[in-house]
Amino acid sequence: MAKRIEVSGLHAYYGGVHAIEDISMTIEPRSVTAFIGPSGCGKSTFLRTLNRMHEVIPGARVEGKVMLDDDDLYGPSVDPVAVRRTVGMVFQRPNPFPTMSIYDNVAAGLKLNGVRGKGKLDDVVEESLRGANLWNEVKDRLGRPGAGLSGGQQQRLCIARAIAVQPQVLLMDEPCSALDPISTLAIEDLIAKLKDQYTIVIVTHNMQQAARVSDRTAFFTIAGTGKPGKLIEIDDTSKIFTKPEQQATEDYITGRFG
Template identity: 65%
Template sequence: MAASFEISNLSAWYGKRLAIEDISLSVEPNQVTALIGPSGSGKSTLVRCLNRLHELLPGARAEGKVILDGENIYDDAVDAVSVRRAVGMVFQRPNPFPTMSILDNTIAGFKLNGRKPKAELQEIVERALTAAGLWDEVKDRLSAAATSLSGGQQQRLCIARAIAVQPEILLMDEPCSALDPVATLRIEDLIMELRERYTIVLVTHNMQQAARVADRTAFLLGELAGDPGRLIEIGPTKKIFTQPEDKRTEGYITGRFG
């Protein structure tokens, strides 16, 4: 079930500006791979290239190879929509559909593109919300508006929505940056649980978070202001945080810059 990414020579542009340059790394199945680096280092851009969301912005494009299930998602024959169906995503700010109920948000992935859920609807909703650690809190008010939930609950609802359609990989773009510390811890616990079944790519500006939940960590950096982000190094999280190979990684994790 869990899949992997093999990224090679990936570059992405916003108009004429190069945002990430020549990035190659692999994302292993059933692991949490964290992307860390200062603002502007291209972490978000990189993760948004992994489900081809990047190219939807006006003037944005990407080049290179991202192999998912043996297929390059940037191959001409591959439809971006089918890529996005196979790769789930959770964003910085919780973004449930504002006019939909908790229930409808959970199954939005099916409703949106008219896919028939394989199992019973009730079962899918319960499974997704349980996996997102939200079921006990909302089971009695599934028809309430999603916007009636707290920020942390909304974010877990967005996680439920992403995993309800059983993606192969889950992308998380700073999922805790808009949440308080308690809600953040809940999401981190959740990430550890989800790793059992999913491959996760986690963008975070919070190094402690990467240290807590990630199996592997990649450090990105655009050295001078305006430089595109490049991969400096990737390795087991413990190694990155204790014996980084690159001086710049060491500088960043010890707080000398960034």
């Protein structure tokens, strides 16, 4: 299921703006990698280059290489639509489809891609909701609108929706920033469970969260406004939070900067 991501020499641009500069890293399968850093350091942009969501914004482009095991995500014959089916994504704000029921939300990825068959969809919906720790809360109201759930439930619904298409990798862009502490805890528990199956990358503003959920942590920063974001270092989370190699990382971790 899970695959390794190998990034080398990656640059991303929005129109004329150089958003991130020369990033290389390896993201291990079946583990959680956290991206931390100050606002605007390019960590979310970098995350979006990993499933080619970056390109959705007009004028955006990427240079460099992203390998998913042996496949080059930016290879000439690769369709971004196929990439996004392999690399799923969960967003900052829960965004269930408002016109769809809970069931249809989870099945959306398959249904919208033309998969039919009630029995099969039923199975996938149940498995995905169980996988997202939401099944017991919603099993009696699968036909109700997804937008009627609480924020934390909605976010787990979005996670269920993302894993229903059986991705290799799950990208999470600050998945808890719009949630209360109890919902956040539920998502963090879920992340710990999901890493047995998926390669998980999470962007977070919250350093405690990074320390709690991740195995490895990458620290990004920018030299100043208008400068591109850079990767400072990536290492085991325990190391980053105790004795990082770089002074900049230590300053950020200890709150002297950012």
